Amino acid sequence: MSEIEEIEGPLLAIAMEPVPLMIFDQVTKSYRSKRGKKEKLIAVDNVSFEIAPGEAVGLVGASGSGKSTIARLITGLEKPDTGRIIFGDFSVGKLGHRELRNLYSMVQMVFQDPYGALNPVHSVEYAVSRPCINYLGMSISQATRRVEELLDRVGLTPARQFAEKMPHQLSGGQRQRVVIARALACEPKLLIADEPVSMLDVSLRAGVLRLLTELQNEHGLSLLYITHDLLSARVLTDRILVLNKGGVVEEGVTKQVLQNPKDPYTVKLLDSVATLDK
Structure with a gap:
């Protein structure tokens, strides 16, 4: 084998590695404690991870472990104290209002509370059509057709009937x-x-989880799934990070972590699931 051929193999392998969709690099976020101005509560403590195109990553931990703060940092709703968050060409922590609008065309959230996520004075059609108009530049007639396609895809049929409903009717x-x-x-x-x-x-729950899996596979979406429930993480994710007190205590391929946990906190979470199963 020539010297050039010896070098070409590793270089080709590096070139074929997918470019991360999102990089969360050594990020720390703290808040002032209510007890005193000098006391800080560290919500995210030097956390690093990446999400590849089409990958489903789980953030698992109890309440207060930093999961939702990480989501707010990725979407620009909070700014990190230190570290960087890179999404494509965007350095998220440095974005202004106009640039955040461009980010939101690529990053979207499904919130925990379905009762508070929809404006009660607007119809389903209005809620779903606004992103079509605001981000994709669709006309009202185009957005109307798009709304019906989306509602049909998420299992709300007949789509036209659901489009006309108000949130309190659902x-x-x-x-x-x-x-x-x-x-x-x-x-x-x-x-x-x-x-x-x-x-x-x-x-x-099973129906919504199944829908998320189908949509991710169909559209090639990357998914960041935030949960305290290891069972649903096992169903949805390729890789998980276990968070405790703002830091990552364990990470790896989902099945491997759940079958052979290394950190005592992960073991504790799994034991609680086993207790509930019993």
Whole structure:
């Protein structure tokens, strides 16, 4: 083998590695404590991870572990104290209002509370059509057709009937499907799902989780799934990060981490699931 051939192999392998969609690099975020101005509460403590195109990553941990703060940092709703968040050409922590608008065409969230996520004075059609008009530049007639396509895809049929409904006329599961349809309307590259089934009845959770899996596979979406529920993380994600007190205590391929946890905190989370199963 020639010297050139020896070099070409590794270089080709490096070139074929996918460019990360999002880089979360050594990020720390703290807040002033209510007890005193000098006391700080560290919500995110030097956390680093990446999300590849089409990858489903889970952030797992109990309440207060920093999961939702990470979501707010990625979407620019909060700015990091230190570190950087890179999404494509954007350095998220440095974006102004106009630039954040461009970011939101690529990153969308599905919130935990389906009852608070929809404006009660606007119809389903209005809620889902606004991203089509604002981000994709569609006309009203184009957006109307798009709304019906999206509602049909998330299982709200007949789509025209659901488009005309107001939020108070929908169940919790139906509202969450509307929220998912709205998030997909501007064709984002990353979907952040923050505890999307925790406020739904058990009978409705499997359907929403199945829908998220189908949509991710169909559209090649990257998914950041935030949860305290290891069972749903096992179903949805390729890789998980276990958070405790703002820091990552364990990460890896989902099945491997759940089958052979290394950190005592991960073991504790799994034990709690086993107790509930019993």
